[in-house]
Amino acid sequence: MKGLIRFILLLAIMLWFGAAPAQQNQGRTAVHIEHANYMEGAARFGKNVQALFGNVSFRHHQTLMHCDSAFFYRESNRVHAYGSIHVIQNDTIHLYGDTLYYYGDQDKAMVRNNVRLVNKNVVLTTNFLDYDRKTDVAYYFNGGEIVSDNNRLVSNWGYYYPRSEEAHFRRDVVVTNPDYKMYSDTLLYYTIPEIVKIVGPTTIISERNEIYSEAGYYDTKNDIAQLERNSSIVGEEQSLKGDTIYYDRKSGFGEVFSNMFLLDSANHVIITGNYGYYNELTKRALATKRAVLMQVHQNDTLFLHADTLRADPIEDTEYQLVRAYHNVKFYRPDMQGRCDSMVYDLRDSINTFYKDPILWANLNQMSAGTIKLHTRNNALYKAELIDNAFVVAPEDTGSYNQIKGRHMTGYISNNELRRIDVEGNGQTIYYPKDNDEIIGINRAESSNLSILLENQKVSGIILRTQPSGNMNPPYLLDAEARKLQGFRWLEEYRPKTKEDIFIRTKDPEPIQQVSYSDFHFDRSLP
Numbered sequence: 001m002k003g004l005i006r007f008i009l010l011l012a013i014m015l016w017f018g019a020a021p022a023q024q025n026q027g028r029t030a031v032h033i034e035h036a037n038y039m040e041g042a043a044r045f046g047k048n049v050q051a052l053f054g055n056v057s058f059r060h061h062q063t064l065m066h067c068d069s070a071f072f073y074r075e076s077n078r079v080h081a082y083g084s085i086h087v088i089q090n091d092t093i094h095l096y097g098d099t100l101y102y103y104g105d106q107d108k109a110m111v112r113n114n115v116r117l118v119n120k121n122v123v124l125t126t127n128f129l130d131y132d133r134k135t136d137v138a139y140y141f142n143g144g145e146i147v148s149d150n151n152r153l154v155s156n157w158g159y160y161y162p163r164s165e166e167a168h169f170r171r172d173v174v175v176t177n178p179d180y181k182m183y184s185d186t187l188l189y190y191t192i193p194e195i196v197k198i199v200g201p202t203t204i205i206s207e208r209n210e211i212y213s214e215a216g217y218y219d220t221k222n223d224i225a226q227l228e229r230n231s232s233i234v235g236e237e238q239s240l241k242g243d244t245i246y247y248d249r250k251s252g253f254g255e256v257f258s259n260m261f262l263l264d265s266a267n268h269v270i271i272t273g274n275y276g277y278y279n280e281l282t283k284r285a286l287a288t289k290r291a292v293l294m295q296v297h298q299n300d301t302l303f304l305h306a307d308t309l310r311a312d313p314i315e316d317t318e319y320q321l322v323r324a325y326h327n328v329k330f331y332r333p334d335m336q337g338r339c340d341s342m343v344y345d346l347r348d349s350i351n352t353f354y355k356d357p358i359l360w361a362n363l364n365q366m367s368a369g370t371i372k373l374h375t376r377n378n379a380l381y382k383a384e385l386i387d388n389a390f391v392v393a394p395e396d397t398g399s400y401n402q403i404k405g406r407h408m409t410g411y412i413s414n415n416e417l418r419r420i421d422v423e424g425n426g427q428t429i430y431y432p433k434d435n436d437e438i439i440g441i442n443r444a445e446s447s448n449l450s451i452l453l454e455n456q457k458v459s460g461i462i463l464r465t466q467p468s469g470n471m472n473p474p475y476l477l478d479a480e481a482r483k484l485q486g487f488r489w490l491e492e493y494r495p496k497t498k499e500d501i502f503i504r505t506k507d508p509e510p511i512q513q514v515s516y517s518d519f520h521f522d523r524s525l526p
Contacts, residue, residue, distance in 0.1 A: 031060045031077055031104040036070075048075040056081065060104050063133070064088045067100060077104035085111060087131075093162050094118040095131065095138075107133035115140075119162050122191045123147045126158075136163045148191045151220050152176040155187075165191040177220060179249070180206035194221040198228075209235040209280065211247070223249035233280070237266040240278050252281030260287055264311075267346050268378060269322065270294040271309055283320060285311040290502065293322060295344075296378060300415075304330035304342070305501035319346040328353070329501040334415040335380070336360045336495045339371075349375040358508070359383070360494050361417050365392040366410070367488070383410040383417075390486060391420060391451075393458070395431040396438060401458050402429040403451055404484045420451040427484055430458055432471075440471045441482060 033039075037054025045051055050072045058065040058072070058079055068083030079102040087095035087109060096118075097111035109131040117124040117131075117138055126144030131137075138160045145154040146167055156171035167189040175182035175189075175196065182204045188197035196218040204211040204218070204225075212234075213227035227245040233254055234240075240263075242256035260276040262285055263269075272294070273287030291309040295302040306324035313320050322344040329338045340355030351373040353359070359366040359373075361383075369387030373380055385391070389408040393401045406424030410417050426449040430442040446463035453459060490508050495501050 028077060028105060029061060030074075031058050031072070031079060031102070033057070033072060034059050034064070045071065046073075049073055058102070060102070061107075061133075062090045063109075065100065065102060078102060079104075087111070089133070089162070092119060095129075097129070109133070117160065117162075119165065119191075121149060122160075122165065124158070124160055124167075137161050146189070146191075148189070149194060149221075150177055151189075151194060153187070153189055167191065175220075179223070180204050182218070193219070195219050206249075208249075208252075209233050213245075216244075225249070235280050237264065238278065238280065238283075239263045239265075242276075252279045254278050254280065262287070264320075267320070268296040269311075271311065271322075273309065276309075283311070283313045285309075291324075292501070293324065293344075300332050300334065302330055302332045302335075303498040303501055304328065306342070314345075314347060317347060321345055327504065329495055329503075331495040331498045331501050334362060337371075338493060338495070351375075356508075358490055358493065360491075361410075361412075363393050364417055365490060365494075366390070366408075367490075368408070380412050380415070382412065384408070385410070388486065389422070390484075390488075392487065392489060394489075398479070399431055399438065399482065400429070400487070400489065401431060402484045402487060403427070404486065405449075416455075417453055419453065422446075422449045422451070424448070426463075428461060429482060429484055430461060440473055441477055442471050444468065444470075 033052065034057035036052035036056045038052070040051045041049070052072060053069045056067050056070050058070070065079065065081060066084070066086040067081035070079055070081040072079050079100065081100040081102065083098065085097040085100045087100065089095070095109065095111060097115040098113035099111065101110040111129045111131070113127055115126050115129040117129065124138065124144060124146045126140040126142070128142045129138055129140050140158050143156055144158050145152060146158065146160065153167065153169055153173065153175050155169035155173040157169070159168040169187045169189065171185065173184040173187045175187070182196065182202060184198065184200060184202035186200035187202065188199060190197070198213050198216045198218065201214050202212070211225065211227070211232070213229060213231040215229035216225065216227040216231065218225045225247040227247065231245045232239060232241040233245065233247060240254050240256065241261040243258035244256070246255040247253070255277045256275065258274055260273045262271040262276065262278050270293070271285060271287045271291070273291035274289035276285065276287035278285040287309045288307065291306055293304040293309050295304070304324060306328045307326040310323045311320050324342040326340060328340065328342050330336065337353065337357060337359040339353040339357035342354065343352045353371040357368065357371045359371055366383065366385055368385035368389040372384040372386070374382040385408040387406065389405050391403040391408065395401050403420060403422060405422035405426040409421045411419045424447060426447060427445045428443070428449065428451070430444070431438045432440060432442055444461060444463055444467065446467040447465035449464055450462040451458060488508065493505060493508055
């Protein structure tokens with residue numbers, strides 16, 4: 001009987017205190033006491049203050065609050081709750097902690113110590129959390145973390161929007177994923193698609209590479225990134241940079257838009273362009289739109305431009321083929337050239353130039369059907385001119401030393417051409433000098449011959465097989481007689497600076513395809 005009377009008195013007090021404030025404060029939605037094992041309203045607690053103990057429950061709007069004990073400030077419509085805090089919002093958001101300060105008029109909950117907010121598969125933990133129901137944002141300001149599926153996000157400051165399931169992180173942000181770690185000052189995270197929005201300097205470190213960007217997105221579920229400002233992907237031997245990079249971690253594919261920069265440190269090669277891609281797994285790369293290949297040779301760098309540049313792995317080796325397609329031009333201080341296409345084989349460090357290639361090495365112009373440049377220890381040491389080989393070097397105004405043959409091999413030392421060996425139908429026109437004065441025009445031919453050079457000048461000719469020739473005073477030969485068949489002087493097409501490789505000029509007339517049986521001199525000449 002005493003228990004029944006006590007329950008009736010408690011119910012009457014709850015109804016009295018629960019109804020009166022709503023009548024006194026029109027427009028206010030009052031916090032309602034749902035349950036308490038024991039309730040006391042004493043003067044020592046303050047006017048209109050109630051103390052509740054044991055299985056305490058409050059309700060406000062669609063929010064239900066549970067705790068061990070609480071003080072209910074009816075006049076200000078607020079609750080101070082303690083022990084086993086559990087706040088349920090719309091049956092989907094669960095908020096736990098040790099202490100709760102709830103302000104009904106402001107729709108604001110402040111939870112302290114051992115705080116945990118659970119929304120579906122998202123769990124936020126911290127020791128200081130404020131939850132503003134009006135703006136639907138929960139925020140911490142003294143360190144916290146959010147766990148969403150495989151992602152754990154830690155920061156000093158954090159804002160979580162349960163309705164849109166979006167989180168903002170600031171100061172010392174760290175995202176931990178089984179495959180990588182992400183470090184940033186500011187990040188946005190969309191929990192449903194599991195997408196990170198990069199809004200400040202951010203670094204992503206994995207076993208495979210290190211990614212840096214200052215703006216963009218990272219899809220953590222599909223491992224896809226779109227990096228939009230000052231972006232780079234740095235691997236063990238290759239690094240990729242660009243204004244905008246699309247990167248698929250699973251396939252290793254990175255696509256670059258504007259200002260592509262690919263560095264292959266193992267092979268001393270740099271490829272640039274305004275569009276390109278690189279696959280860090282297959283090692284395939286492409287660049288176009290002002291594409292340039294830069295290759296380091298000792299202290300010099302070769303700058304090569306083409307419409308398209310490609311690098312592809314050579315099967316069953318660790319090496320690559322670098323290919324340049326169409327309108328190839330290149331510049332190095334000691335050598336320049338142009339052709340239609342080029343292949344650089346890193347197995348033997350041979351550059352092969354195709355389709356009417358022309359090379360200039362200091363004062364020497366070289367042309368052939370195909371030209372191969374051989375390097376050793378990053379230094380050029382040999383040049384092969386294959387099919388219709390022709391070397392021209394100016395001797396004086398309007399006078400040119402010339403060498404022609406089926407196949408030539410030029411030997412280079414310290415970036416200077418030292419000797420040229422001619423194999424098959426060799427022909428020369430050479431201007432010997434005495435005290436720097438031309439004393440004649442030497443015309444000679446031999447199946448095989450060698451030209452010796454010193455200080456970029458012809459110092460001697462060795463005729464090896466069936467030699468023949470003659471020496472004539474310069475005034476006896478007209479201009480045409482001073483030229484071998486197929487002679488071309490193409491200095492106007494020569495790139496003079498590395499910027500010249502981008503200049504598009506009309507192609508020179510191709511070399512004449514002459515039968516080697518016609519390569520003999522006209523014996524009627526004096």
